[in-house]
Amino acid sequence: MSAAILIVAEHDGSTLAAGTAKCVACAATVAQAEITVVVCASEAAAVARQAADLQGVHRVLTVEHPIHAHPLAAAIAPQVAALAGPYTHVFGPSSTFGKDLMPRIAALLDTAQVSDIMAVEGPYRFRRPIYAGNAIVTVEVPEDMKVVGTVRTASFPAAGTGGTARIEKVGAPAEPPTHTRFISSSAAKSDRPDLQTAARVISGGRALGSAEAFQMLYRLADKLGAAVGASRxxxxxxxxPNELQVGQTGKIIAPELYVAIGISGAIQHLTGIKDARTIVAINKDPQAPIFEVADLGLVGDLFEIVPQIEKLL
Amino acid sequence: MMKRIVVGIKRVVDYNVRIRVKPDGSGVVLDGVKMSVNPFDEIALEEAIRIKERGLAEEVVVASVGPADCQAQLRTCLAMGADRALHVHSDTPTEPLTTARILLKLIEREQPFLVLLGKQAIDDDNGQTGQMLAALWQRPQATFASKIALADGKAQVTREVDAGLETLEVDLPAVVTADLRLNEPRYVKLPEIMKAKKKPLETLSAESLGITPRVHLRAVRVLAPPQRQKGMRVENAAELVAALKEKGLLAS
Structure with a gap:
């Protein structure tokens, strides 16, 4: 039996988000999967080309409508639901985009959703974290049901490029609702690496004590080519700002190096960094729970240690 | 018609409890564990109460699907300031789609102009019910809200998204799910707890609402996550930088 998997692309109108390549990698672990990516956009061509370039993608569908200039779940869900008929699985990333959108699709398809897929054990069997990652449940979906899922992007590598999928325009199968309107976005443009995909992350907690002190972390991050994160x-x-929050309700990340500075390590924070290759903790309190997961721990005053590290780099 | 807000809440293991997985893989240990209102739902309720206090709503109805014990959490919500509680009895946990179908029935009965829920429950971490409810209701959704402004039959909702903050305008009625920074819920005082005992709490069943709960997902096993190896301590910044260099983590 083969699987036909539809992946909803996340993008900003011009660039495909890294989470989509991770959904493709997750879908590719389903046996005999034929993978289709759907791009809903006001103008889809550029994003569709990037999706078609991903290894493992068989086909890219484009849905163009002016309302898709912004990623409104209420507008995208009916399009995807209208296209979902021939597919056995519909996946999206477990970013705020996918978390907002996918349950709306699942409800329109009258099916359950598997949130935060971290491993595929079979076409209808998945592992996912519960209780802030303090337990891992294996769930089974009946084989006569469509599987709607969000993919925990930190659990999968990005699919490579060099693919040659064909691109098909499918128009707009559904008439989107008018009850939801995009007003504004405060997305700050930053030259720093993206927190979700960065190889290195410097993260700060309450012990920093002020926004001014937090600037110290930006300087250190820039020296290391790292992204900056923060505890709740x-x-x-x-x-x-909120987009830097790492943890159960913020971003789940898997960098090569995670440096936690002045972060005590509440379980809700630790769940966001469990997949980091190396965790470094700098904290005044030798009993802080962050030291239980740290590969390298340094007990001391961050206001002395951080400038010293900066000088040593 | 009365201007009404419906708030959905869930009884969950308290935020501060350290979860233990049962050795036989059948689930997590819940016996004798402290239970509370899901923290995100508490924020949703606080927002509803504040909207009422600003004179923009007349009644706050709190609803929960769960076992008889969840009436304790509904009483807490009444003590916080909800006017009335609806308890839909279910001894087995309901999946988000079933919960959404039940909440839709309550909404058809109560006709709220706004439905507030937490963005996720901290037990299953599904984060689905609000969006599913909005889809079934064919109404707008604004998830992960950090600010809600109501005017002229519309809501402007600021949402915490991966890129920063996003503001949407939705026509009412709508479903809004609460994120952490929407507000800080009030503490309940003893006199309110006494008063809450007299507030109406109605018990219903899914069947009486015409809903047959469906179970789609089967939990095969529950395991503890792999533990990280305990690391080592370094004494100063120089040792730390040397250790990182040795691991090849500083090369670009």
């Missing part, structure tokens, strides 16, 4: 406590306190 640091974001709540206003030291860092």
């Amino acid at each position: 406590a640091a974001v709540d306190a206003g030291y860092a």
Whole structure:
């Protein structure tokens, strides 16, 4: 039996998000999968070419409508649901885009969703984290049901490029609703690496004490070519913007190097960094739970240590 | 018609409990564990109460699907300031799609202009119910809300998304799911707990609402996550940088 998997592309209108390549990698672990990517956009050509370039993609469908200039779940869900008929699986990334969209698709298809797929054990059998990653459940979906799932992107490598999928225009199969309107976005343009895909991440917590002190981390990150992250406590306190939050309710990341500075390591934070290759912790409190998961721990005053590290690099 | 907000809440293992997986892989240990209102749902309820306090709503109805014990959490919600509670009895956990179908029935009955839920429950971490409800209701959704402004039959909702903040405008009625920074829920005081005992709490069943709960997903086994190896301590910044260099983590 073969699987026909439809992946909903995440993009900003011009660039395909890295999470889509990870969904393709996840889908490719399903035996005999034929993978189709659907791009909903106001103008889909550029993003469709990037999707067609991914190894393992058989076909790219483009849905063009002015409302898709912004990623509104209420507008995209009916398009994907209208196209989903021939597919056995519909996947999207477990980014805020996919988390917002995929359950709406699942409900339109009258099916359950498997959230945060971290491993594929079979076409209808998946592993996913529950309780902030403190337990891992294997779930089975009945084979006569369509599988809607979000893919925990930190669990999969990105699919390579060099693919040659064909691109098909399918128009707009559904008439999108008018009850939801995009107003604005505060997305800050940064020259730093993206937190979700960076090889190195420097992350700060409550112990930084101020937004000014947090600047110290940006300097260190720039020296290392690293992205900057933050604990919930640091974001709540206003030291860092919300898009930097790492953890159960923020971003789940898997960098080569994660440096936690002044972060105590609540379980909700640790769940966001479990897949990091090497975790470094710098904290004044030798009992901080972050040291239980750190590969390298340094007990001391971050305000002395961080400038010293900066000088040594 | 009364301007009403419906808030969906779930009884979950308390945020501070350290979860233990049963050795036989059948689930996590729930016996004797402290249970609470799902923290995101508490934020959703706080927002509903504040909207009412600003005079933009007349009644806050809190609803939960779960075992008899979840009435304790509904009472907590009444003590926080909800006016009335609806308990849909279910001894087995319901999947998000079933919960959404049940909530839709309650919505058809209560006719709210706004439905608020937490963005996810911290037990299953599914994050589905609000979006599924909005789809079944054929109404707008605004997930991961950090700010809600209501005016002229519309809501402007600021959402915490991966790229930063995004603002959507949705026509009401709509479903909004709460993120962490929407507000800080109030503490419940003793007199309110006493008063809450007299507030109406109605118990229903899925069947009485015309819903047959469906089970789609079967949990095959539950395992503890792999533990990370305990690492080593270094004494100073120089040792740390040397160790990182040795591991090849500083080369670009």
